[in-house]
Amino acid sequence: MTHLLQNYGTRIPMTFTHGEGVYLFDETGKKYLDFTSGIGVMNLGYSFEAGKAAVKTQVDALAHLSNLYNNPLQEEVADLLEQADDYKAFFANSGAEANEAALKLARLIRPGKEILAFEDGFHGRTFGAMSATMQDKIQNGFSPMVSGFSKAIYNDVDSLKASVTPQTGAILFEIVQGEGGVTPLTAEFAAALKSCQEQGILLIVDEVQTGNGRTGKLFAFEHFDLQPDIFTTAKGLGNGLPVGAMLVKNCYADCFSAGKHGSTFGGNPLAMASAKAVLTELTSDGFLAEVADKADFLKAQLKEKLASKPTVKAIRNLGLMVGIQLTDGTQLQEILSDARAQGLLVLSAGKDVVRLLPPLVMTKAQLADGVAILEGIL
Template identity: 45%
Template sequence: MSNQTSNAVMSTYGRFPISIVEGKGSYVWDDKGTKYLDYVSGLATCNLGHVPDAVEEAVQAQLSKLWHCTNLYHIPTQEQLAEKLAQHSCGDQVFFCNSGAEANEAAIKIAKKYGHDVLKQDNPLIVTFQNSFHGRTMATLTATGQEKIQQGFAPLTPGFTYLSYNDNHALSQLQELSPVAVMLELVQGEGGVIPVEKEWIQQLEAICQEQGILLMVDEIQTGMGRTGKLFAYEHYQIEPDVITIAKGLGSGLPIGAMIAKEEVAKVFSPGTHGSTFGGNPVSTTAGLATIDQLTTPGVLEHAQEMADLIWQGLEQLAAEKEEIKSVRGKGLLIGLEVTGAAIDYVNKAREEEQLLIVVAGPHIVRILPPLTTTKAEAEQFLEKINHIFQ
């Protein structure tokens, strides 16, 4: 029985009717041998394309040395990756885990601990934003400002409140609330590919600095080069106190991380947080090879060039087609706002053009090319998307 029809997997996903069995670069193949141009990239995870050579080589070598080691001992690849992440971000210290939700859980825990230990608050409050997405665990689905994701899971985790994204009124509300932390995405990904407004995020940062509120950016979807910079916060000249990443960090192997400034990081001490697999030798080896690739001169510049080419083509298409209301996002995290049902375009793309794209809400088609996609592939994509909107 093919995986796609197995009844043994819990039904937490609505799945498309194909089984992907192989991938290389910007392409994947299904179990029938059909080749697809993959502009989903494992939902912003395979940022270097599928099975990138440098990461594969490093992981293969690590696999014949050591697979797992408890965090009760030093793990050299973990320490090296932490150094690299600190070197390339405004943070100082890193906690490793296995997924995005876990990275946000770590951020939520460190913020609460900072509230108790440093600010001497009894009930530290965390502000998040309407329409956000921060994960599916109890604390992160509570942080997520979408009722549909919280429905059926009450009682939720206490200590969260939600404000309106890109809204000036939210800035004055923030001042009144005096929370310990604000957590937000710089492009709301799952919520419909909505980029933050530069002036607004800069004002928000200024309030955080004035009032001693921690600024925590969830870069799980926007990080690792997805928006054309290693971290999306670099576009806005802001300096978050906490950054969470996952998805693209391991090029497809499971790894998450919470990066914090030293002042915040120091509230964690032995026994306050942990994870058996967090910072595992294999996943941190993948992370090291990935970050080495992403910081190689020319790689992010190429991603930005491909983004420019794709945006130009999509904007031209949007100008011609009434059914496309807007093109939005940042870099290679792109949303097409359509008047009809986004899922119909996604299905047409897969069935008729062997092009994989996804939705981000009922009227948003989401396009997530690998950062390594070539000019020829980007042109092929534009041809395919033009056919879909014929």
Template identity: 50%
Template sequence: MSALFGNYGKRRAQIVKGQGTVVEDAKGKKYLDFTSGIAVVSLGHAHPAIVKAVQQQSEKLWHISNLFEIPGQETVAQKLVADTHFTYAFFCNSGAEANEAAIKLARKHTGKNHIITFEKSFHGRTFGAMSATGQGKVHNGFGPLVDKFTILPFNNVESLEATVDDTVAAIMLEMIQGEGGVNSVTPEFAASLAKACAEKGILLIVDEVQTGIGRTGTRFAYEQTVLKPHIVTLAKGLGSGFPIGGMLGTAELYDTFGPGTHGTTFGGNPLAMSVAETVLDHVFAPDFLHNVQDLSAYFIKQLKANLPTTYTVQGQGLLLGIGCGDTEVASYIKEAEEKGLLLVGAGPNVIRLLPPLTVSKAEIEEAIAILKSILR
């Protein structure tokens, strides 16, 4: 009998080691990992540079508390805000924590409580982040949520225009709804968001926990739109498997988060910063991002050429989805695992494809062959 709570629906395979895109279970069976720990292992499993960074830092200092200066935080912050309109960063341990920080910052800075979010969104499972999430299945059974969140239809310009007013502190959204079905912001909706925020003095929070750090082929997914958010939240790929979260903000927000307003015990510790610095040195290199774009174009082309036309291909970069209409994808994901390909869903009817950003074209071809055999 397990001593663990049963809050996860565990897969059958027990993964014990990995290298790059390939992982191996306790029985010695190998799989192509097109989950990346759900968009986390951006540089693949056991990347030599990350292993080296952890080893070297672990021999120096693991934890010192944010009561003291941690030089690595300054280094990583500078790399994240360089050549952007952001000025400051805050580090924590997860995407949910980053989103909690963003919600607190927006409310305190504006003096308002009303925040608009969208249906099918996912922002985390802590109470503030859960309240911002536009999925009832995440809310069920937990009693009253945090007040003053209005959840609107995604990509619906009319409902947004009818709702925004002077009471709104912030609008919070994902550029691509990873958990909600790999739904991308349309150009028309992005323009409407930008106009609403400018006209009403509303802060724009973009949750890039899943889309950030090169996942969509640019440093941040918002860079592919007209949007200039006031706050961006990060996690997942920033640590390539090491727990880290972050929030970036514009200069006007600095005074709102003074000493004692917000904090974290473990956030931004030296181990996490050594990993994040290594990740950014790789992922933010122009050639690396160009390669992600090239891999994405190749992957999309192969998917469209090899899958039945009844399926749709959506998403950007290496955050892609296969829309299966009204068909539930759980059985497809199980069959793919049996054939050596690890996948994850995005809602009941979409297969999410999240290989490491270091995946090869040969590995994409191998995955396509398995997908072709099961998506009949």
């Protein structure tokens, strides 16, 4: 008997009681090496003491503050996010909410124009974000979708060119399609998107999963010399607390005038205290360089140990965001189950991809331990 809706299906029969570092412990005391980070949330692990201390201090002082009043923490977090003061920030509670804000703002900036998105992309399950998520399994049962969206094939320059019309006002995309199978943007496609931007089409980058250091840069678009007109982030921004953000170039910021959008809990003091601690850590000297170094190590380990396995079709990554594509997708759930049995937590993506999102603070030795378990299974 459960009092919960079954929208998550049959949950994995495991109950975790606590986390330490990059490990989770279940009710029997068994320890699991976490290569999921709570689906890209716990980027700094379960023992990020600066974040815990900041939240504890804030909850004792002021747990909530209406957006009717000044909130200095919001200014501090926005300053850490703003990319050389080129952007202004709006705070929400999740990636889907941040993307909804981006879509609304795009329609104000380019009224009456369409927003182009891509097959296998994922932007959330609220109606606007879902309408931009070009996957039947996400949209089925909810028609009609919000109008004003068109689609193209990701990383296909010819498809992009054919899909862009005079009615295209903005293009929404991920730097790495996460739910779609961990497919990174190609340099050629990035150049084609930049060309669209030069023609006056807005670029909206969804950094919900790729942001906050996941790829070895604060934001993944930095790998491609892109400067989006709007970008969003969430997941790892709060290291466990629900927080999202949308950032827009200063030249468009006035389009979100008073009353055009809002959120009761967006920019909540608890979330901002955690986000400030997270961003302070991410932007400290050498942190992201160390993440990039560990990503290179993990890539080398995967290539050496797994690439030649007959069960492995391809290995894709950008930083510490990895997809291991299987030759037979029917084995996917069995592999995830076998990994759990051996004390390793990994994710799926799409129909045939094992997804790895280890915490950014995981050591090389711990990364190697996880790869060794996968090697035995595959």
